[in-house]
Each structure stands twice: as structure tokens, then as C-alpha cells.
Amino acid sequence: MAYWMEEPPERDAKLVEKTLKRGKAGITQLQVIVEIACASSPNHLIAVRQAYCSLFDCSLVEAITSKVSSSLQKAIMSSGSHDLGSLLRVVILCIDAPEKHFAEVIRASLSGHRTDVHSLARAILARVEIDMMKIKEEYFNMNKVSLDDAVVRKTSGGYKDFLMTLIGARI
DSSP, X not given: OOGGGSOHHHHHHHHXXXXXXTSXXXXXXXXXXXXXXXXXXXXXXXXXXXXXXXXXXXXXXXXXXXXXXXXXXXXXXXXXXXXXXXXXXXXXXXXXXXXXXXXXXXXXXXXXXXXXXXXXXXXXXXXXXXXXXXXXXXXXXXXSSOHHHHHHHHOOHHHHHHHHHHTTOOO
16 A cells, blocks of 8 residues: 555554454554554544544544454563553553543542542543543443542542532532
């Protein structure tokens, strides 16, 4: 295929599709997807997602989810390093379902005796204008308690009010 003759978004969309169609999931698949997802400007990534949808009548996220997830997970688990495997799982989750990743970060930051205020604030601030409603929904699905209630129970004072305002809760 003459990729150099394609517009960059169409080229990247076709590269992802070709990678996903190879059938054998592995680190090479992840590398192509991560390069496109992480090394692109936000505008380019949006254009790639639109091109993918137009060319293949499927969202890029759906394609990645359906074709990459059980076998790639096995390849990651066999990568040897626990830290590397954990990092790669985060990469996949952030590409596949960022709301699940951030709901888990928030859950972990609120668990235990002490709240990890840095992780909690980072996760909320990073996603407040992007997908906070999805994160709140996913948090409830994972924990059977609303994010609003969890924040109220584990924080206090002005910090609690600040976080509650960010997540769109009633104070």
C-alpha cells in the first residue's frame, strides 16, 4: 500500500486497520496503536478517529476493543517485567476505556486509611472537562457507590468543596 500518497489521518487509520487485521495480537500491534494515539497532536488523533469511522464504518475505539483486548493481554502478561506489564495494561486501558482507568485511579486514591490527595486531584483535574460524567458512571458500576458520596466520605473542608464542584456534585 502506498501510504505516502494518503492524507496523514487516512494513512494512520489504514495502518491501524491493517495492524488489527493481522490476526495475531502482540506487542507490535500495541506499538502501532500507541504511536498513533500518543505521538499525535489532539487534532490529528481526532482526524484519525473520524477517518477510521468513515473508512471502516466503525469507531476506532470499538475496533481496538474488539480485536486487541484477551490475546494482547496474554502477550503483555508474558512480557516478563511486572512493572512493564502493569504499564502496558495502563496504556491499553487509557486507549480503550479511559473512563475505566480514571475511575480505578480515583478508587485507589480514596481507598485505605489515608486519601492519596495528589492522585485524586490529578485524576479529577485531568478529566473534568473531558469525560467526568462517564467516569462517575464507571465509578458507580465498579464500586456500587457514587463518586460524590465517596468524595464526601474521604475528604473534608475546602478541598472537598473544590473536588465536589469539579465533579459536578451538589455541595
